[in-house]
Amino acid sequence: MSERFQNKVALITGGSTGIGLATAALFIREGAKVYITGRNGKSLDKAATELGPKGVAIQSDVAEIADLERVRDRIKEEDGRLDIVVANAGIAENNTFGETSEAEFDKTFDINVKGLFFTTQTMLPLLSDGGAVVLTASILSGKGFPNMSLYSASKAAVRSFARSWSNDLRERKIRVSAVSPGPVQTPIMENGLKMNAEQIEQYRAMVAQVAPLERFGEPSEIAEAIAFLASDAARYITGVELSVDGGMAQV
Structure with a gap:
């Protein structure tokens, strides 16, 4: 096992499940201390137990600047710095154009855009010069899926x-x-997109037809891409979008 994050301190928002949790586990295995945040206390407690003593869970809503400042102050008090910020927290919900409410609009943009913006800005005073920020986007940023x-x-x-x-x-x-992940089965499919088991299987079959690698990705595979961009192996890489999608949006 490599130790590419030995003595590094990282923050991963949305780190209690899915891609965020897989990334936290990988960082810890490779030497980092990792702070994770999330809104659900039970999920955070479970994640903290899984991650062990080098994983620190803080209940926090990225859409609330006061919460972000509290997270920053906790990290400052305990470690005094951050080397890596993974701004991963986000939601995915359907909306029907022509019937979308202001509340639906605000919810998505408060978490996915405002939350990500102020997560990064709030942590900047702690972020070491030469550090890394990795943002979780999506291949849907360049696609036109209905709803x-x-x-x-x-x-x-x-x-x-x-x-x-x-x-x-x-x-x-x-x-x-x-x-930018492609299709990955995480709790967002059930909790956010409200997909049932049959719908998930239908989506899986569609992906098998259109993606060259013919399958969903695994959270651990997205975590590996995040770890690469956060590591010194990517020291000459910045400003890029790395699509991890089995080729779905590429060909």
Whole structure:
């Protein structure tokens, strides 16, 4: 096992399940101390038990700046710095164009855009020069799936942040990149998109037809891509979008 994150301190928002949890586990296996955040206390407690003593769980809502400041202050008190920020927290919900409410719009953009923006900005004073920021976007930022316009637009904003912040942070040599997963079965499918088992299997069959690798991805596979971009192996990479999608949006 490599130790590419030995003595590093990382924050992963949305780290209690799915891609965030898989990334936290990988970082810890490779030497990091990892703070994870999430809104669900039970999920956080379960994740903290799974991660062990080098995983620190903090209940926090990325859409609430006061919560983000509390997370920042906790990290400052305990470690005094961050080397890696993985802004991963987000939601995916269907919306019907022509019937979408203001509340639906605000919910998606408050978490996926405002939350990601202020997560990163709030942690900047702690982020080491030469550190790394990895943003979780989505291949849907460049696709036009029906009933997903809010989610797709919010993830397009995330992709744009990676470009802009790479220049904003150039003097501090902080690298900013985006990972865009393809279809991965995580709790978002059931909890956010409200897909039942039959619908998930139908989606899986569709992916097998259109993606060259013919399957869903695994959270651990997205975690590996995030770890690469956060590591010194990617020290000459910034501003990019790395699609991890089995080729679904590429061919």
